[in-house]
Amino acid sequence: MTDAPRNRSTKIAPRIDRSVGSLASQALSVLVSRRIGKPGALSERFLTALYRAASGADPSARDQVVREMLGARINRFEIADLYIPEVARRMGVAWCDDGMSFAEVTIGVARLQGLLRDLTENWSVESRMYDDGLNIVVLMLADDYHTLGPMLVTSQLRRLGASVRLLLGRPDAEVKAVVRDQAFDMVLVSVAHIEKLGQTNGLVKMIRNNMICPAPIIVGGPGIDMEQDAKAITGADHVSNDVKEALLLCGLTDRTRTSGSAAKEG
Secondary structure: OOHHHHHHHHHHHHHHHHHOOOHHHHHHOOOOOOOOOOHHHOOHHHHHHHHHHHHOOOOHHHHHHHHHHHHOOOOHHHHHHHHHHHHHHHHHHHHHOOOOOHHHHHHHHHHHHHHHHHHOHHHOOOOOOOOOOOEEEEEEOOOOOOOHHHHHHHHHHHHOOOEEEEEOOOOHHHHHHHHHHOOOOEEEEEOOOHHHHHHHHHHHHHHHHHOOOOOOEEEEOHHHHOOOOHHHHHOOOEEOOOHHHHHHHOOOHHHOOOOHHHHHOO
């Protein structure tokens, strides 16, 4: 049973790598909590509606679906954390199965990313550094472009009360400057492809050698699902695709503060 998902990922990976673009990274990157991301608990009706809206040309269709979901008491953070990643995953699968073209999935995922920004706009602005709170940096390799997953995990962490610095594909010099100038409690690195794990090792070493204060480094993303030795290959302190598990592994859970009003907001 546990081997089936890994076999599927291994089968899909070569097709993704040949594209050499941001498409599969965007559609299949899910550095989000698997604890809550269970498609079986979601409404198939709304998953299908959101999929069609993001795939179609009508810009008002997404807003209509969101209004209907909110009317059904599915709040905006559930849409962001659960429905958007599942729809993106399905688009990635459709592309791998030749059900959608490269352009169609690229546009569809871009629309989902825009929707994510709209739904979490209050939590998407640059957060200030806290003197006594939780400070985290989320980043990915300079030549990678899978921004949907890192954006989502950034939103989740900010809703837990953390100040998050988001570095999307920034050059090494900028990453060095950030970790030299600012002290972080945790570093999260998102990796889209198994072939990027070796390259990630160099990034992890660079971060560790330049941090003004030592902090645990977590590696997540689809790349770690395809390789059971991901921790050893990347040199990370931990590997995880679950935000809350990552915080627990780093001993930071007691420093988060859940925003009850935000979690309940529709």
